[in-house]
Amino acid sequence: MDAIDVESDFKKSRAFLLTYSTLILLLWYFSVDLRAFSFLGVSIGIRDNIQNVHLVAALGNLYLLIRFFQKSPKGCFELNEDMISVFESALKTIAPYAYIRRLAVTMYESAGLAKDEVKLFKIYKQVTMGHQLSDDHSSFLKFIQYRSPELAKRTELSFDISFSFIAAGQEHTQIIRNELVVPNIFLVRACQLYALVKGSFTTSWFTDYILPALYALLAIILFVNTWWQRNAIDHVVFKDSFNQLLISI
Numbered sequence: 001m002d003a004i005d006v007e008s009d010f011k012k013s014r015a016f017l018l019t020y021s022t023l024i025l026l027l028w029y030f031s032v033d034l035r036a037f038s039f040l041g042v043s044i045g046i047r048d049n050i051q052n053v054h055l056v057a058a059l060g061n062l063y064l065l066i067r068f069f070q071k072s073p074k075g076c077f078e079l080n081e082d083m084i085s086v087f088e089s090a091l092k093t094i095a096p097y098a099y100i101r102r103l104a105v106t107m108y109e110s111a112g113l114a115k116d117e118v119k120l121f122k123i124y125k126q127v128t129m130g131h132q133l134s135d136d137h138s139s140f141l142k143f144i145q146y147r148s149p150e151l152a153k154r155t156e157l158s159f160d161i162s163f164s165f166i167a168a169g170q171e172h173t174q175i176i177r178n179e180l181v182v183p184n185i186f187l188v189r190a191c192q193l194y195a196l197v198k199g200s201f202t203t204s205w206f207t208d209y210i211l212p213a214l215y216a217l218l219a220i221i222l223f224v225n226t227w228w229q230r231n232a233i234d235h236v237v238f239k240d241s242f243n244q245l246l247i248s249i
Contacts (some may be wrong), residue, residue, distance in 0.1 A: 054227035081205040087195035092127040
C-alpha cells in the first residue's frame with residue numbers, strides 16, 4: 001500500500017471517529033432518549049437490554065478509535081519537525097539566561113579577571129543545537145523516557161557569546177566560542193511542555209493526530225460513566241449478592 005492510500009485510509013478513519021464521537025457527545029449532552037431512534041427513515045424502538053445502550057454506543061466508539069490508531073501513519077504521534085522547531089527555539093532562547101552565570105565565570109577565567117572587577121553592559125549570543133549536525137531527528141520525548149546520555153547529547157547546546165564589559169575604567173570584549181552545555185532535565189521538560197502548548201495552536205500535529213484520540217476517549221468515558229450510573233442499583237445488588245455468597249461459602 002503506497003503513501004497516498006495510507007493517508008486516505010487514515011483520513012477516512014479519522015472522519016468516522018470524529019463524526020461518531022461528536023454524535024454521541026451531543027446525545028449525552030442533550031440527554032437524548034436512546035430507546036427509540038430513526039434509521040434511514042425507519043423508526044426503530046429498543047425493547048430489551050435498554051440499560052446497556054450507552055455501553056454499546058461506547059464500545060462502537062472504542063472500535064473506531066482502535067481503527068484510527070491502526071490506520072495512523074507510522075511515527076505520527078511523535079513530535080514532528082514543526083513541533084521540534086518550536087522546542088528548539090524555546091530551548092535556545094531560555095538556555096543562555098539559565099546558564100549565564102556559568103558562562104560568565106568562564107569569561108572571567110579566560111580574561112584573567114575577578115567578578116568584582118568587571119561591569120557587564122552588553123552580551124551578544126549565538127546558540128546552536130548539537131543534534132542539528134546529525135540526521136537523527138528522533139522524538140525528544142525519548143530523552144525524557146530513557147534519560148540516555150546518548151539521547152541527551154542531542155539536546156547539547158553550543159554557545160558562542162561575546163561579553164562587552166568595563167574593567168579598570170576601560171571597555172573590553174571577551175568572546176567565548178563553542179562552550180558546550182547539556183541542558184538540565186527540568187529545563188528540557190519546561191521547553192517541551194511549552195512546545196506542546198504552543199505547537200498545538202501553531203501547527204497541525206495536535207489537531208491531526210492527538211486531538212481526535214482525546215476527543216474520542218472523552219466520549220467513551222462519558223458514555224461508560226452514564227451507563228455505570230444508570231445501572232448503579234443493579235451493581236449494588238450484584239455486589240451484595242456476591243458478598244453473601246462468599247460469606248455462605
